[in-house]
Amino acid sequence: MHAMMLKNLRSPLEWIELPDREPGQNQIRVKILACGVCRTDLHVVDGDLPNPVLPIIPGHEIVGRIDAMGPGVTDLSIGQRVGIPWLGHTCGICPYCIGAHENLCDRPLFTGFTCDGGFATAAIADARFAFPLGETGSDVALAPLLCAGLIGWRSLVIAGQGQKIGLYGFGAAAHILAQVAKWQGRSVFAFTRPEDIATQAFARSLGAVWAGGSNEMPPESLDAAIIFATAGDLIPMALKSVHKGGRVVCAGIHMSDIPSFPYHILWEERQLVSVANLTLQDGIDFLKLAPQIGIVTRTNVYPLAQANEALADLRAGRFEGAAVLVP
Numbered sequence: 001m002h003a004m005m006l007k008n009l010r011s012p013l014e015w016i017e018l019p020d021r022e023p024g025q026n027q028i029r030v031k032i033l034a035c036g037v038c039r040t041d042l043h044v045v046d047g048d049l050p051n052p053v054l055p056i057i058p059g060h061e062i063v064g065r066i067d068a069m070g071p072g073v074t075d076l077s078i079g080q081r082v083g084i085p086w087l088g089h090t091c092g093i094c095p096y097c098i099g100a101h102e103n104l105c106d107r108p109l110f111t112g113f114t115c116d117g118g119f120a121t122a123a124i125a126d127a128r129f130a131f132p133l134g135e136t137g138s139d140v141a142l143a144p145l146l147c148a149g150l151i152g153w154r155s156l157v158i159a160g161q162g163q164k165i166g167l168y169g170f171g172a173a174a175h176i177l178a179q180v181a182k183w184q185g186r187s188v189f190a191f192t193r194p195e196d197i198a199t200q201a202f203a204r205s206l207g208a209v210w211a212g213g214s215n216e217m218p219p220e221s222l223d224a225a226i227i228f229a230t231a232g233d234l235i236p237m238a239l240k241s242v243h244k245g246g247r248v249v250c251a252g253i254h255m256s257d258i259p260s261f262p263y264h265i266l267w268e269e270r271q272l273v274s275v276a277n278l279t280l281q282d283g284i285d286f287l288k289l290a291p292q293i294g295i296v297t298r299t300n301v302y303p304l305a306q307a308n309e310a311l312a313d314l315r316a317g318r319f320e321g322a323a324v325l326v327p
């Protein structure tokens, strides 16, 4: 197999050849068809996340076909197309796992961060965390659903039932979530980098009723806001944009420090919460709903060997939607 491997933090991924790996107990091996590039991959490369494991193959939006199964795998089959997400393994016995909050497991493995991921021609995965994808939709179009879509979905559920939803940072996750929220009959207010006219137009094309800079206030107060961007100073901005009792959800795995802010923008029962990882049920729920919604992902395809270019373009905001690597 071939892979783009991170050997040292803050350095380019390297093209390497590895011997084929065999799946162990309750594991599968997939031949990778496509793997999305997520902002979290940038955090992995940059060393923003605690306790990095090196060397590591990044990538956690994997679409592949099963070509080998280890002992104990009974409900999947050779040739089946599956998606492999960020949460790659959970212990099954900690209080969070027992309480169906396995997204908060005490001893998890994360695909492309603490176990090898999808910037490769093949990957080994825990069969429990391989979601059957069926045959509808292209491999490339489905890849961004495995993290941008799933984390976006969990964030929207946690944001509550409000009608007016603000999305701060209109990248891969928000461009999927805008379509979900519109399908649910909600109104989306999109916040981009100030003066980013192109992304604001992109957001409107996906049904946003308003799009503006993250330094602006929306034309009316919001029921909830979800922050996908990594700038901590968006938190006070988002708190000011929601009305009394409104909720602000931080969807990212890493943010810059939050500046201090006056208590009154939190008061009146506004809530500030974060979302971490995903549960198996999130994956089942969202991937069942996605084809009904008819989500159309905007993808920018790169050959696997150009993973560094894809990461650089993501960092610089040089495309709308999501980047996807194809072996």
Ligand SMILES: [Zn+2]
Pocket (backbone or CB within 6 Å): 090, 091, 092, 093, 094, 095, 096, 097, 098, 102, 104, 105, 106, 107, 108
């Ligand atoms: Zn656990």
Ligand SMILES: [Zn+2]
Pocket (backbone or CB within 6 Å): 038, 039, 040, 041, 060, 086, 147, 148
């Ligand atoms: Zn991700």
